[in-house]
Amino acid sequence: MHEITVVQRLKSPKGISGLAILCSFIFIAIAAPFLTSYSPDDISSRPLLEPNSEHLLGTDDVGRDIFSNLLYGARTSLAVALIVSSGVLIIGTLAGVFSGYTGGNLDRVMMRGVDIFLMIPDLPLILILAAYLRPSLWNIIFILIVMGWPVGARITRAQTRTLRVSGHVDFARISGAGNWYVIKRHIVPDLYPIMITTIVMQSIRAILSESGLAFLGLGDPSYPSWGTMIKYAISYPLVFFTDAWMWWLMPAGVCITLLVLSFVLVGQALEGDK
Amino acid sequence: MDNSCLIKIDNVSKVFKRKGMFRNEPEVKALDNVSLTVKKGEVLGIIGESGSGKTTLGKLILGLLKPGSGNISFADIDNSSSQNGKPIVQVIFQDPYDSLSHMMTVEQLVAEPCIIQNRKNFDRNRIVLALESVGLTPVESFLHKYPHTLSGGQRQRVAIARAMITEPDMIIADEPISMLDASIGVDILNLMLDMKERTGITFMFITHDIAAAAYISDNIAVMKEGKIVEYGSREQIISDCCHEYTKSLLLSASTGTFNNTSFDDK
Amino acid sequence: MPLLDVKELSVNFSTKEGVHHVLKNVDLNINKGEIVGLIGESGSGKSTLAMTVLDINSRNREMSGNISFMEERIDNLKKERMRNIRGKHIGSVPQSSMNALDPLVKIRSQFFETIKAHTDMSRQEMLSLTARSLEMVGIDPLRMNSCPYEFSGGQRQRIMIALSMLLSPELIIADEPTTALDATVQLKITTLLKDVVQQKNTSMLVISHDLHTISRICDRIYIMYAGRIVETGTRDEILNDPVHPYTQKLLASRLPLMCEPVRVKGISGTPPSTLKKYEVCEFMERCDKVSDICRTVRPPECTGNVKVACHMECHLE
Numbered sequence: 001m002h003e004i005t006v007v008q009r010l011k012s013p014k015g016i017s018g019l020a021i022l023c024s025f026i027f028i029a030i031a032a033p034f035l036t037s038y039s040p041d042d043i044s045s046r047p048l049l050e051p052n053s054e055h056l057l058g059t060d061d062v063g064r065d066i067f068s069n070l071l072y073g074a075r076t077s078l079a080v081a082l083i084v085s086s087g088v089l090i091i092g093t094l095a096g097v098f099s100g101y102t103g104g105n106l107d108r109v110m111m112r113g114v115d116i117f118l119m120i121p122d123l124p125l126i127l128i129l130a131a132y133l134r135p136s137l138w139n140i141i142f143i144l145i146v147m148g149w150p151v152g153a154r155i156t157r158a159q160t161r162t163l164r165v166s167g168h169v170d171f172a173r174i175s176g177a178g179n180w181y182v183i184k185r186h187i188v189p190d191l192y193p194i195m196i197t198t199i200v201m202q203s204i205r206a207i208l209s210e211s212g213l214a215f216l217g218l219g220d221p222s223y224p225s226w227g228t229m230i231k232y233a234i235s236y237p238l239v240f241f242t243d244a245w246m247w248w249l250m251p252a253g254v255c256i257t258l259l260v261l262s263f264v265l266v267g268q269a270l271e272g273d274k
Numbered sequence: 275m276d277n278s279c280l281i282k283i284d285n286v287s288k289v290f291k292r293k294g295m296f297r298n299e300p301e302v303k304a305l306d307n308v309s310l311t312v313k314k315g316e317v318l319g320i321i322g323e324s325g326s327g328k329t330t331l332g333k334l335i336l337g338l339l340k341p342g343s344g345n346i347s348f349a350d351i352d353n354s355s356s357q358n359g360k361p362i363v364q365v366i367f368q369d370p371y372d373s374l375s376h377m378m379t380v381e382q383l384v385a386e387p388c389i390i391q392n393r394k395n396f397d398r399n400r401i402v403l404a405l406e407s408v409g410l411t412p413v414e415s416f417l418h419k420y421p422h423t424l425s426g427g428q429r430q431r432v433a434i435a436r437a438m439i440t441e442p443d444m445i446i447a448d449e450p451i452s453m454l455d456a457s458i459g460v461d462i463l464n465l466m467l468d469m470k471e472r473t474g475i476t477f478m479f480i481t482h483d484i485a486a487a488a489y490i491s492d493n494i495a496v497m498k499e500g501k502i503v504e505y506g507s508r509e510q511i512i513s514d515c516c517h518e519y520t521k522s523l524l525l526s527a528s529t530g531t532f533n534n535t536s537f538d539d540k
Numbered sequence: 541m542p543l544l545d546v547k548e549l550s551v552n553f554s555t556k557e558g559v560h561h562v563l564k565n566v567d568l569n570i571n572k573g574e575i576v577g578l579i580g581e582s583g584s585g586k587s588t589l590a591m592t593v594l595d596i597n598s599r600n601r602e603m604s605g606n607i608s609f610m611e612e613r614i615d616n617l618k619k620e621r622m623r624n625i626r627g628k629h630i631g632s633v634p635q636s637s638m639n640a641l642d643p644l645v646k647i648r649s650q651f652f653e654t655i656k657a658h659t660d661m662s663r664q665e666m667l668s669l670t671a672r673s674l675e676m677v678g679i680d681p682l683r684m685n686s687c688p689y690e691f692s693g694g695q696r697q698r699i700m701i702a703l704s705m706l707l708s709p710e711l712i713i714a715d716e717p718t719t720a721l722d723a724t725v726q727l728k729i730t731t732l733l734k735d736v737v738q739q740k741n742t743s744m745l746v747i748s749h750d751l752h753t754i755s756r757i758c759d760r761i762y763i764m765y766a767g768r769i770v771e772t773g774t775r776d777e778i779l780n781d782p783v784h785p786y787t788q789k790l791l792a793s794r795l796p797l798m799c800e801p802v803r804v805k806g807i808s809g810t811p812p813s814t815l816k817k818y819e820v821c822e823f824m825e826r827c828d829k830v831s832d833i834c835r836t837v838r839p840p841e842c843t844g845n846v847k848v849a850c851h852m853e854c855h856l857e
Binding site: 166172177190 | 336
Binding site: 323324425426427428452455456457458459460461462463464467482483484485486488489508509512513522523524525526527528 | 581582583693720722723724725726727749750751752789790793794795796797798799801803804805806807808810811
């Protein structure tokens with residue numbers, strides 16, 4: 001995919017709306033300290049306040065400011081998405097290109113290894129590992145990368161196998177190009193579309209998994225998370241009997257949906273969908 | 275080795291083994307004891323149907339495949355651009371869509387063999403000259419185009435320009451016109467003939483079309499089922515061939531000629 | 541009344557880059573029992589004509605003019621009715637048809653599929669029909685239980701022809717039936733097409749970029765350039781006495797099979813863009829017989845009794 005095409009495609013209605021949502025979340029995440037004066041962990045006021053000018057979305061059952069939790073939660077979600085997707089991308093692409101390009105028995109062994117990883121059901125393993133390891137954000141990121149890279153490697157390897165026997169690679173070899181040149185100039189550029197898809201898909205997966213684990217109580221309590229917010233809101237017995245769910249439960253859910261939606265829109269726009 | 279020879283192919287065989295999951299599939303004998311010499315400055319036509327091993331032969335010379343048995347020897351060449359005294363062999367592939375990376379501009383594509391060979395210092399003028407020599411003028415309008423915006427004939431011209439830019443001793447053209455319209459294909463053949471007249475380059479022209487081979491080649495080798503069944507000069511092949519297969523090829527090429535036979539009284 | 545009658549057909553496609561004028565005022569007719577060749581280079585619109593007749597390219601398409609088949613207008617038929625005509629009354633051998641068969645489905649099932657879509661025959665009748673049509677194209681009927689991947693390219697092309705003839709359609713449209721085949725196989729396939737048409741007494745439209753391979757079976761030939769018919773005539777007229785400079789150049793670009801080295805001239809220049817609207821002759825840029833009148837006036841259209849879309853023809857008279 002050429003730079004021009006990428007820009008053109010992102011200029012479609014889907015691309016623009018996706019980017020707009022994504023950028024506003026990034027802005028919120030970066031500017032969180034300036035947008036709210038409360039720290040997300042501080043017990044800043046009386047519990048269960050309704051929204052007012054000081055607490056835009058009120059407070060939760062222990063008196064923390066919901067609005068600032070929401071802002072700092074964006075940080076967590078985006079950071080997890082960024083680290084996991086780039087981790088999967090780097091490891092997956094390296095492994096896939098290496099395996100596909102080398103071929104032969106090494107390729108066979110590596111792909112069987114990948115198959116084993118792919119056979120293990122994702123969520124149960126994450127649950128078990130998250131339960132055994134200390135619940136920390138870095139453990140979650142680690143697990144998501146470990147479970148995610150085989151998918152990237154598989155797709156990258158398939159594409160590399162096709163490219164390795166294509167005419168332009170043959171031509172470069174005949175002209176005297178070494179392996180490194182072929183990989184750098186002929187294989188990796190052709191993998192860009194796959195890489196973009198990997199980033200988008202893995203970001204979505206990371207955001208949903210992180211929130212999901214936090215919701216199940218396996219998240220990192222030291223980082224504010226939308227999943228944790230939903231968990232506390234739901235476990236508060238009276239949340240649905242008062243209006244509290246409107247500012248306590250719903251905003252976090254809406255944020256998760258919107259952030260995932262923005263990635264989906266950007267991904268679809270990059271695939272040429274208008 | 276004889277002085278006039280560029281490449282000598284000696285009793286070369288190539289067998290492709292197909293590995294099945296539980297048992298090995300039957301072997302495919304792509305080349306069966308092929309011997310052939312390529313003379314300096316000639317156009318050697320290789321004719322054969324699909325599966326006759328003609329592309330495998332080209333790939334063996336190019337070093338993309340290794341011969342199963344027999345050997346391919348290259349003449350020693352005094353050529354400043356060749357490092358180890360071996361002749362430089364370049365290639366033009368059949369499919370101009372697959373052989374040009376769609377991520378590169380025409381300029382990058384043509385410059386690629388130079389960049390691979392001597393990294394940084396190459397003359398940008400050579401790209402312009404190469405593109406001019408294949409008739410892609412005005413050059414400026416083509417330099418920054420991507421291959422998918424070019425027509426099939428133009429792409430094949432880019433492929434020729436990039437094969438020629440390192441001043442090779444020999445070019446293997448593997449079905450370069452089979453995917454092009456007939457009238458465009460003639461232009462590409464003419465371009466190759468011009469190149470040969472101007473630079474004295476050796477061509478190996480692989481094709482399934484005897485008319486195209488007869489048009490461009492000095493000598494012709496006919497291949498069938500991995501063997502060379504007939505070899506001779508153009509005149510020999512066209513006017514007095516002996517092998518049945520060559521005869522059937524000639525027949526299929528000439529029944530279309532409207533002034534000697536019409537279809538019905540064939 | 542001809543079997544297929546295309547009149548003043550113009551087809552445009554609107555895309556992001558603009559409007560592509562693919563077919564411009566095309567007149568074409570096929571009589572019963574005739575083999576008609578449609579020759580043009582890639583991008584000249586010859587395949588679009590075939591697809592428009594079959595109505596399988598209706599996306600983003602704007603068309604004017606009319607198409608009649610067996611004295612019935614078929615250019616704005618309902619989808620159901622058109623589907624009924626395709627396959628039963630108009631058979632088609634699509635481009636790269638060697639790959640048009642599902643490689644892993646038995647030949648028999650693929651034939652049955654077509655039969656069932658249009659008729660209600662018994663299993664026994666279907667079997668015998670399939671066997672007969674395979675036999676006609678020289679494929680052993682016993683092999684109808686094999687899958688297409690077990691056949692060579694030429695054999696698959698034969699099977700495809702058998703499939704298109706299965707329900708004895710009145711017209712067959714063959715798009716580049718010999719491209720991508722070996723030279724010796726090309727000869728066999730063209731011979732087969734001719735035989736089949738004679739045997740079944742149908743008509744055929746053969747589309748190709750290769751005048752020489754196809755001309756040997758055609759009764760009449762249309763030459764298409766940049767979406768326009770530029771010359772039409774019987775095979776002998778076109779081959780022995782071409783008038784339009786494009787036809788002349790096409791014929792001259794044939795590679796001779798001669799002992800002495802000769803040079804043949806191709807057609808220089810590039811085909812015109814379909815995005816541009818031409819006020820004068822489209823071939824002017826590549827023509828070497830341009831006169832003053834070419835630069836100002838459109839040549840006559842190839843309709844009715846006009847057989848050549850070139851000013852030269854008028855001057856000759």
